[in-house]
Every structure is written in structure tokens, then in C-alpha cells.
Amino acid sequence: MNVTITVNGEERVVDVAGHESLLNVLRNDLDLPGTKDACEQGECGSCTVIFDGESVCSCLVMAADADGSTVTTVEGLSVDTELHPVQEAMLAEGAVQCGFCTPGFVVSGSHLLETNPHPTEPEIREALSGNICRCTGYGAILRAFETVTGEGS
Amino acid sequence: MDFIAAHDLDEALAAKAHQPEAQLLAGGTDLMVEVNLAHHRPPSILSLRRVEELRELTPGRIGAGVTWARLERNGHRGLAQAARTVGSPQIRAAGTIGGNVATASPAGDGLPWIIAAEAAIEVKSRERGTRTIPWNEFFIGVKRTSLAADEIITAVVVPEDVPIAQEFAKVGTRNAMVISTVSCVVIRGDDGFRVALGSVATTPMRATRAEEMINAESTTSQSVLDEFARIVSEEVRPITDHRSTESYRRHAAGVLAKRLVERSLR
Numbered sequence: 001m002n003v004t005i006t007v008n009g010e011e012r013v014v015d016v017a018g019h020e021s022l023l024n025v026l027r028n029d030l031d032l033p034g035t036k037d038a039c040e041q042g043e044c045g046s047c048t049v050i051f052d053g054e055s056v057c058s059c060l061v062m063a064a065d066a067d068g069s070t071v072t073t074v075e076g077l078s079v080d081t082e083l084h085p086v087q088e089a090m091l092a093e094g095a096v097q098c099g100f101c102t103p104g105f106v107v108s109g110s111h112l113l114e115t116n117p118h119p120t121e122p123e124i125r126e127a128l129s130g131n132i133c134r135c136t137g138y139g140a141i142l143r144a145f146e147t148v149t150g151e152g153s
Numbered sequence: 154m155d156f157i158a159a160h161d162l163d164e165a166l167a168a169k170a171h172q173p174e175a176q177l178l179a180g181g182t183d184l185m186v187e188v189n190l191a192h193h194r195p196p197s198i199l200s201l202r203r204v205e206e207l208r209e210l211t212p213g214r215i216g217a218g219v220t221w222a223r224l225e226r227n228g229h230r231g232l233a234q235a236a237r238t239v240g241s242p243q244i245r246a247a248g249t250i251g252g253n254v255a256t257a258s259p260a261g262d263g264l265p266w267i268i269a270a271e272a273a274i275e276v277k278s279r280e281r282g283t284r285t286i287p288w289n290e291f292f293i294g295v296k297r298t299s300l301a302a303d304e305i306i307t308a309v310v311v312p313e314d315v316p317i318a319q320e321f322a323k324v325g326t327r328n329a330m331v332i333s334t335v336s337c338v339v340i341r342g343d344d345g346f347r348v349a350l351g352s353v354a355t356t357p358m359r360a361t362r363a364e365e366m367i368n369a370e371s372t373t374s375q376s377v378l379d380e381f382a383r384i385v386s387e388e389v390r391p392i393t394d395h396r397s398t399e400s401y402r403r404h405a406a407g408v409l410a411k412r413l414v415e416r417s418l419r
Contacts, residue, residue, distance in 0.1 A: 001156060018154050019188045019195075040189040042182055042244055043330055054222075054246040060185040061247075064156040065178060065200045108242070129329035130241020 003067040007032065008076030014063070022061035023047045026073060034074040034103045045131035048104040049073050055111040057130075074103035077110050085148050086110050093144035097135035104131045109145055119149055155197035162206040162277070165305055168199050170279040173302035175199040179207075179218060180247040182240065183256045207251065207307060214275075215309040217251025224250060224263075229311065231319030231338050232266045238323055239263075241330050251306045254291075257298045257356070262323065264292070264357035265338040269349035270315045275308040276300055285310055292356035316342030320413040323351070324405045334397040335405040339413035344368075346417070348410050353389035353402050360385045360410060373418060381414065382407035 003016045007030060014029045021040075026032045026049070035058055036046035042057040049058045050072040058071075077084040083091070086109040096102050105128060112119055112127035119127065124145045133141065157175065159165035169175060176195035178184055179202065187193035201207055207218030210227060222245040224236035239245050239253075239262045253263040254274055267274075267288055274291045277283050280303060291298055300306060318341040325331030336351035345368030348360040363384040370377045391402035 019198075021185060021189065041186045042240065045241065045243060048243055055243055056247045057243045059189060060181045060244075062156075062178060062181055062185060062188070062198070062200075064154070064198070065158065065181070065202060067158065127242055130243045132330075 001064060003063060005066050005068075006070045008072060016063045020063050021059045022049070022051070022063045022066045022071070023058040025063040025066075026058060026071070032073050032075050036100055036103055038100070043132070044101070044104070045108060046101050046104040048107040048131065050107065050111055055108055072107075074106050077106060084110055086113065086145070089144040089148035090141065093140050093147065095137060095140040095144040097133070097137045101131060101133045101135075105133070105141055109148075112145075113149065117149070121146065124149065154194070156200070157198070158200045158203060160203050162204055162305075162307070165199065165201055165204055166277055166279040169305055170303050172197055172199070177201060177255065177305065179249045179252045179255075180220065182244050182248040183252055201251075201305070209308075213311050213313060215250055215311065217254070217306045217308055218249050219251075221245035221248050221250070221263075229266070229270070229315065229319060230317065231269065231321045231340065232263065234319075234321035235262045235266050235323075235336070235338070238321075238331075238333075244330075250309060254309065255298065255300065255306055257292055257294075257296050259295055259355060259357065260333050260336070260352045261357065262333060262336060262351070265336050265349040265351045266319070266321060267309055268292075268357050268359055269319075269338040269340045269347045270311055271347075272312065272315075273310045274298075274300075274306060275310050276304040277307050278304040283307075295355045314342075316340050318342070318417045320416045322409050322413055324409065332396065335391075335402050335409060337406065337409040337413055339410065339417050341414070341417040346414055348385065348414075350385075350389055350406055350410070352396075353391040353406050355390075358389070360388055360406075362388045363410065367414070373414065378411050378414060382411040385410040 038044045038046040040059045042060045047058045175197040178200045207216045209216040210219045221236040221239045253261045273285045323333040323336035338349045340347045351357045367381045386403040386407035389406045393399045
């Protein structure tokens with residue numbers, strides 16, 4: 001079945017076969033590999049996207065059910081070479097180790113700032129609690145978010 | 154795969170009447186795990202995501218499509234506390250209370266509150282209209298409910314007089330993203346304490362013997378509370394599985410119930 005999704009501001013039509021997830025469609029059909037595929041059960045947050053205004057795991061969205069939706073992936077957060085403030089902060093703080101979890105953290109963090117521009121530290125921790133970093137680089141990630149929200153400065 | 158996206162409740166009920174075997178899809182946080190990891194391939198799927206009627210939320214009626222994220226902010230105290238412990242922010246933005254009720258996992262985080270509040274499950278079908286099923290007739294086994302194949306869960310109906318002193322807690326291996334080892338709700342009203350537990354039986358259960366014991370006492374002294382906790386531990390019916398052992402669950406059930414009674418008195 002044909003599914004129409006507005007991805008990063010652009011209307012895309014994809015032929016979805018069967019039960020595949022939005023994650024698969026983004027990566028395999030729409031050439032957007034920034035959204036990462038890891039646990040496929042909603043535990044790790046590496047596939048986080050903004051789906052109709054909510055930060056969700058794209059592995060748990062059935063692609064067929066995404067018809068008519070608006071999706072923002074990590075690719076949609078930067079404009080040409082101008083990075084999102086969260087990306088800038090993560091670079092500056094060395095909050096990227098292997099980098100696999102980074103897009104998920106960036107999307108969750110950008111959503112936090114959109115909904116709550118001046119979060120407290122517990123609010124930052126809570127907003128990022130659905131993203132797992134297997135390098136355990138949480139200290140640097142938190143410091144990056146604190147600089148971008150003004151919490152740490 | 155046959156995929157139907159219902160746009161309103163009438164359309165959803167008509168589709169379910171026509172294809173009772175259709176798998177309902179709401180937030181996807183249970184179903185897609187089955188699809189991704191267990192290679193579950195339901196031949197037809199009926200999506201309820203666009204059905205506005207299911208998203209209505211009032212104190213007396215919680216639409217089946219209300220997400221945990223909304224309940225966290227706008228729910229009854231005990232349910233909001235439970236909502237806060239569901240999965241992660243991403244899961245709470247997608248997962249719904251109706252899905253929790255339909256899945257009927259013994260570990261469903263919203264279920265102990267539903268049975269402590271003595272709420273009912275409202276279901277609808279095109280042929281037979283609305284049924285409002287009391288909690289104790291709805292959950293009948295591990296992931297088994299009395300929902301008929303052509304029915305859709307439309308709401309959790311909350312009694313008007315549900316007391317406001319409500320406490321929820323759960324035990325798990327970590328703080329975020331955890332399925333409960335034991336969960337508990339205590340509601341304190343004029344008629345005494347109600348105690349409900351999850352992950353300690355095939356369905357969420359009320360600790361009725363412990364309730365009777367503590368409600369017959371005139372005080373909540375330490376010795377009364379210790380005896381209360383002992384009875385909770387005795388009457389739960391947990392199993393040993395990959396998440397915990399029977400004996401730990403018995404112990405934790407008593408500890409949690411006692412702690413929540415104390416919290417509800419503060």
C-alpha cells in the first residue's frame with residue numbers, strides 16, 4: 001500500500017509492504033540512515049524521531065499507520081552545514097563516543113528544548129531516560145545539555 | 154496484510170464487526186515488539202490512532218486512546234504515579250491505557266490502579282452496543298480478558314467517589330525502562346484501605362484478606378502494619394520466572410503494600 005509521509009518538510013510517498021516499521025522505511029526506502037536500528041523493542045531510543053509532534057521510537061510505529069503523518073528525523077534538525085544547538089553542544093563537550101546512540105539523544109534533546117526551553121537537571125535526565133548509551137558516556141551528554149539549556153553555565 | 158485506518162469510532166466498530174479477527178493497533182508499543190522480535194504477522198490490522206472519541210479524558214472516563222504521557226500530567230494521583238513509571242518518555246508518548254488493558258499482562262502498570270479504584274472497562278461492538286464490564290470480570294488470565302472478538306475497548310470508567318488518597322509504587326531492576334517485578338496501589342477512603350497488586354498472580358489482584366484485616370483494626374500501629382504486610386505476602390500468588398523469584402515477590406509485595414499504606418496516611 002502507498003503511504004504518504006511528510007519527512008523533514010518534504011512529502012514522500014512509499015510503497016509499504018507488510019508489517020514493517022517506520023524505522024525500516026526511513027532507513028531503507030527514504031535514504032535516511034541517521035535514525036539508528038538497534039533493539040527494535042522500544043528500549044534503547046536510538047531510533048527516536050518526532051512523529052506528529054511527539055518524540056517516539058520509530059521501531060514501534062507501523063509504517064502503514066504513518067500515512068498522513070509528519071516526521072522529523074535527525075537529518076531534519078540541521079540546515080545545510082549549520083548544526084542544531086544540541087549537536088553543537090554535544091560536539092563541544094565531547095559527548096560522542098562510538099556515536100551510535102547520538103542521533104537518538106539529539107532528537108530527544110531537541111524535542112525537550114522545543115517543549116521546555118529551560119529544563120532543570122532532573123527534567124533533562126528524565127527526558128533522556130529513554131535513550132541508552134552503551135559507551136556509558138552519560139556525564140558528557142548531560143554536560144552538553146546543561147550548556148545548551150543554560151543550566152550549567 | 155490488510156490495513157484499515159479507522160477515522161472515527163463508528164468506522165472502527167464497523168470494521169471490527171466485519172473482520173473480528175483484525176488485530177487492533179493503538180500505540181504500537183506492545184504489538185510492534187511482537188512484530189519485530191517474535192515475527193508475529195497478523196493478516197489484518199485495524200488502527201485506532203485517528204479515532205478522536207477514544208482520546209477523551211475526564212476524571213470519570215478515561216478514553217482507551219489516552220496516552221501515558223497525558224495521564225502522567227492529568228490522571229488521578231495513583232494512576233499518574235503509575236503512568237510516570239511506564240517505559241520511557243518515548244513509550245509514554247505512544248502507549249495508551251486501552252492497550253495496557255487489552256494486553257492484560259500481569260505486569261501491566263495501569264492495572265492495579267484500575268482494580269483498586271474499582272473502575273470498569275467500557276467496550277463497544279456494532280451488534281451489541283456498549284457493555285460496561287466490572288474489573289473483576291474483565292481480567293480472566295495471563296493476557297486474557299472477556300473482550301469479545303468484535304468488540305473494542307473504548308474507556309476505563311472511574312467511579313465518581315474514588316478516594317483521593319492514592320499511592321502507587323513498583324519494584325524493578327532499574328529506574329527507567331523497566332517491567333515491574335511487583336507493583337502495588339493503595340487507596341485510602343472512608344471505608345478503609347484498598348490494596349491492589351500487579352506481577353504477583355495471573356491477573357492483577359486485590360489483597361482482600363489483608364484489606365479485611367487492616368480495616369477491622371482501629372489503629373495502624375507498627376504491629377498492625379507488620380501483620381498486614383505478612384498477610385499480603387501470604388495471599389499473593391506469584392511465580393518464579395526470568396524477572397524474579399516467587400519468594401522475593403512475596404516479600405516485596407508485603408513491603409510495598411505496607412509502605413504505601415504509611416504514605417497514604419501522611
